[in-house]
Amino acid sequence: MQADYVIVGAGSAGCxxxxxxxxxxxxxxxxxxxxxxxxxxxxxxPAGYMKLLDHPTLTWGFKTAPDGGVNGRTIAYPRGKVLGxxxxxxxxxxxxxxxxxxxxxxxxxxxxxxxxxVLPYFDKAENWNGPAGYKAHAKGGPLNTSAIADQxxxxxxxxxxxxxxxxxxxxDLNDLPHGLGDHIGWVQQTRRGRRRFSAAVSxxxxxxxxxxxxxxxxxxxxxxxxxxxxxxGVEFAVGGKIERADAAREVILSGGAIGSPHILQLxxxxxxxxxxxxxxxxxxxxxxxxxxxxxxxxxxxSADVKNARSLNERxxxxxxxxxxxxxxxxxxxxxxxxxxxxxxxxKVLAESATPDIQAMFAPGSYGPGPVRQLDTKPGxxxxxWQMRPLSAGYVEARSNRPEDRPAINPRYLDxxxxxxxxxxxxxxxRKLFEAPALAQYVVAETAPGAGIQSDDELLEYARQSGTTxxxxxxxxxMGPDAMSVVDEQLRVHGLQGLRxxxxxxxxxxxxxNTNAPTIMIAEKGAAMLKASARLAA
Numbered sequence: 001m002q003a004d005y006v007i008v009g010a011g012s013a014g015c016x017x018x019x020x021x022x023x024x025x026x027x028x029x030x031x032x033x034x035x036x037x038x039x040x041x042x043x044x045x046p047a048g049y050m051k052l053l054d055h056p057t058l059t060w061g062f063k064t065a066p067d068g069g070v071n072g073r074t075i076a077y078p079r080g081k082v083l084g085x086x087x088x089x090x091x092x093x094x095x096x097x098x099x100x101x102x103x104x105x106x107x108x109x110x111x112x113x114x115x116x117x118v119l120p121y122f123d124k125a126e127n128w129n130g131p132a133g134y135k136a137h138a139k140g141g142p143l144n145t146s147a148i149a150d151q152x153x154x155x156x157x158x159x160x161x162x163x164x165x166x167x168x169x170x171x172d173l174n175d176l177p178h179g180l181g182d183h184i185g186w187v188q189q190t191r192r193g194r195r196r197f198s199a200a201v202s203x204x205x206x207x208x209x210x211x212x213x214x215x216x217x218x219x220x221x222x223x224x225x226x227x228x229x230x231x232x233g234v235e236f237a238v239g240g241k242i243e244r245a246d247a248a249r250e251v252i253l254s255g256g257a258i259g260s261p262h263i264l265q266l267x268x269x270x271x272x273x274x275x276x277x278x279x280x281x282x283x284x285x286x287x288x289x290x291x292x293x294x295x296x297x298x299x300x301x302s303a304d305v306k307n308a309r310s311l312n313e314r315x316x317x318x319x320x321x322x323x324x325x326x327x328x329x330x331x332x333x334x335x336x337x338x339x340x341x342x343x344x345x346x347k348v349l350a351e352s353a354t355p356d357i358q359a360m361f362a363p364g365s366y367g368p369g370p371v372r373q374l375d376t377k378p379g380x381x382x383x384x385w386q387m388r389p390l391s392a393g394y395v396e397a398r399s400n401r402p403e404d405r406p407a408i409n410p411r412y413l414d415x416x417x418x419x420x421x422x423x424x425x426x427x428x429x430r431k432l433f434e435a436p437a438l439a440q441y442v443v444a445e446t447a448p449g450a451g452i453q454s455d456d457e458l459l460e461y462a463r464q465s466g467t468t469x470x471x472x473x474x475x476x477x478m479g480p481d482a483m484s485v486v487d488e489q490l491r492v493h494g495l496q497g498l499r500x501x502x503x504x505x506x507x508x509x510x511x512x513n514t515n516a517p518t519i520m521i522a523e524k525g526a527a528m529l530k531a532s533a534r535l536a537a
Contacts, residue, residue, distance in 0.1 A: 003028040003214065005529070006234050006247040007254055008221050008263060010035075011085020012515055013502040014254035015199035016125070016522035018215070019142065019207040021529060030245045031204075031215045032236055034060075034259075035081035038200045043088045045327075046189070046196050047335045050374075052089040053078040059089065062258065062408055064468075069391070069413040071463045077408055078470060079258055083217065084200030086256070087515055090470060091339020092189040092196055094145045096122050096136075097510035097517055098345075098387075099178050100354055108507045109480040110488040115178075121523040122516065129192055136175035142202040143519060144192035148341050150332050151186065154308050154363035154380050154441065155341045159184055161435035162344055173343060182355055184344035190515065191338075194331035199519065216245075222402045224251055224267040224498060226283060231498035237402075249533060250497045254522070257472035257504040258395055261290035262406045264476070264485075264500075265397040269492065279400045286493055288483035290395040290475050294509040295410040296358070296385040298469040299422055299462040301429040302365040303380055304443040310378040311337070311364030337362075343512070344432075345387070348424030349417065357425040358512055359384045359432070365446065379446065382432060384425030385469055387511035390415035395475045410472075413463065422462045423455050471514040476504035489532075490525050501525035 005021055007014050010033035018031045040058060042048030052058055054076065062077040080086035099115035106114035128137035130147035137145070162184035163169055170176070170185040190197045207213050218238060225233040225244065233246035253260040264270055268283030270290060275282050313319050314334050326333035340362045345355035365379025393411035398404050413419050426448070433442055444450070448461040476485035476492075484507075486492055490499045503518045510517045 001030060001214070001243070002246040002248060003030040004247065004249045005029045005252060006245045007031045007252045008234060009033065009085065009253065009255035009259055009502065010083045010200065010204060010215065011080060011254060011256055011502065012087045012199040012518045013522035013525070015084060015087075015202075015204040016519055017252060017254060017501060017526050017529075018213055019203040020523065020526035022207050022210045022213045025210070025212055027533075028212050029214070031213065032219050032221060032234065032245065033083060033215065033217050034220050035083065036217050038083040038088050038198065040082075043082070043084070043198065044195050044201075045335055046092055046191055046194075047337050049089055049091055049338065055089070058082045060258070060405070062405060065407050065409040067409055067411060069411060069463065070466065073464075075467050077468055077472075079256060079472070083204060083215075084198035086470065087190070087198040088196075088200060090515060092191055093338055093340065093343075093513045094174070094188045094190050094516050095343070095512045096174050096176075096520075097512045098176055098180075098354060101508070101510045105478070105507045110478050110507060112488055113478070118520055118524065121520045121527070125519050125523050130188065134172050134175070136172055142206070143190060143199075144197040144202060146189050146191045148186045148189070150334075150336060152309070152341070152363045154305065154310060155186075155361060157308070157437045157441060158342050158361045158432065159186070160437035161432050164435040164437055165431055167344055167346065179354070182344070182346040184342065187338070187341060187343050189338050191336065194327060194336060220402055221255075221263055222266065224253075224263065224269070226267070226495075229284065229494065230496040247497065249536075250499060250529065252529075253498070253500045254502045256502050257293065257475045258406060258408060260500050260502055260504045261395045261475045262397055264289045264492070266400065266402055269495070274396055278397055280397065284494055286485055288477060288485045291392070291483060292474045292477045293393045293395050293408075293410055293472070294389055294391070294474040295412075296387075296389065296469040296471045296509065297410070297412040297418070297422070297466050298383045298385045299426060299466040300366075300381050300383040300447060301426060301433065301445065302447040303433055303445045304365070305378045305380050305441045306443050308363075308378070308441045310380060311362070312374045312376065312378050315364075315374055316376075340383070345512070346428055348428060349421055355511075356387050356421055357384050357428060358387050359425065359429060380441070382429040383469070384422070384429055386418045386421040386425070388508065389418050391418050392474070410468070412466065419459055422466070423458045426458050426462065471509055473503040473506045473509040473514055476500045478505040478507050489528050499525065499529070
């Protein structure tokens with residue numbers, strides 16, 4: 001089979017690319033996805049994400065390698081394996097991030113990636129469904145975004161508590177001017193009405209009606225096929241049968257920060273020392289493939305509460321029956337909730353120029369780990385992460401077999417500044433919980449608990465309980481240096497006809513949630529591909 005473009009991965013980026021490239025009816029596209037169709041109803045009910053993070057078929061079932069930074073633990077590492085990728089299983093938070101993040105990307109030598117350069121692509125993607133007058137938002141794009149309609153009393157108390165301790169209230173957390181200080185506000189979601197708006201729903205489903213797009217599901221990509229230094233296609237397996245898709249123009253890897261470096265390595269593109277060690281013939285040396293891997297590391301503070309209804313009791317028994325009826329009849333209630341409803345950005349390190357900790361708040365409490373199981377007693381939870389971690393790890397093929405999962409290690413808390421930031425973030429959450437607006441509801445802190453007080457104890461708690469916040473990035477870093485993988489046009493260094501377009505190309509992880517920036521990257525990448533095609537015509 002042959003097309004102009006072969007895209008590997010139907011996650012957030014791949015769905016955007018498939019849509020934008022097939023807008024030209026003369027451009028043929030093949031999109032290859034390892035997972036299946038996004039037909040599971042839990043995908044489309046916003047709160048269903050809590051049941052999807054450990055789903056046996058809708059995720060890859062990855063785990064991180066044991067690491068000393070987290071006391072030798074392995075951590076479950078959910079990544080979507082379905083049309084829409086992780087946008088079909090995530091917590092739906094829509095936030096573009098601080099403008100300084102993108103200015104830093106440009107300062108790393110990536111021309112065209114400053115805040116002013118990328119803002120048009122955020123706007124191109126978005127269709128704002130919230131209140132009028134939100135000047136930072138755009139209408140007319142494929143991706144529906146919404147404000148939080150149901151605002152629980154505990155969440156409003158958290159916002160009031162933030163104001164009591166000096167945070168600025170921001171009505172729009174996507175209206176963040178340069179130099180903004182500590183602030184708090186309601187999050188926004190990739191949602192329209194009662195339904196999640198994944199990249200598959202917003203971008204791919206409309207494009208699948210076009211005759212020039214072919215989508216292949218349940219297909220495991222084995223390698224990129226080369227003719228010398230030019231990528232000419234992709235080899236993949238469906239039902240045990242090896243097939244090949246040839247690309248007349250370009251091959252695009254959109255497998256995410258785990259999948260894209262792994263496929264490059266399986267194709268013989270990577271660090272020769274690593275490839276030789278696992279038995280993969282070296283086709284082209286790019287030492288940075290799979291390196292510089294970053295993620296946000298979340299640590300939580302929880303408390304039992306009184307005199308306020310939390311998710312814990314609203315999600316059980318008659319409370320759940322009432323919420324299901326409310327969802328069906330009005331499209332509101334707890335079934336429309338995502339991972340959190342309130343977010344704060346605060347500075348805890350003296351050397352930071354802008355806020356360095358992201359704090360999320362939810363009107364419920366959970367057991368440990370990334371798979372969320374609500375407690376039985378009423379509770380609330382705050383979670384913090386270091387916005388710009390200095391720690392970086394790796395994604396490495398373990399063998400030359402495509403079926404073998406890669407080794408994944410973000411090296412959480414490897415850098416001393418990250419350790420100080422996490423401790424400072426936990427202290428901030430305690431300060432928030434102790435402010436009068438929230439303190440009136442608190443019965444007792446349940447995690448880490450009153451017995452944990454010193455910096456060393458807080459750090460040990462973080463090492464033992466912290467986990468991923470699902471923001472895998474930077475493993476095919478964009479830049480001009482020796483350890484970068486792609487250039488500012490997202491082309492793999494030293495090769496032709498091969499680009500990586502997904503979160504793996506971030507030079508540094510964005511300070512907040514990564515889904516909106518990933519969709520922006522794909523919008524910009526699609527424009528680059530179209531421009532290259534026009535030049536070649």
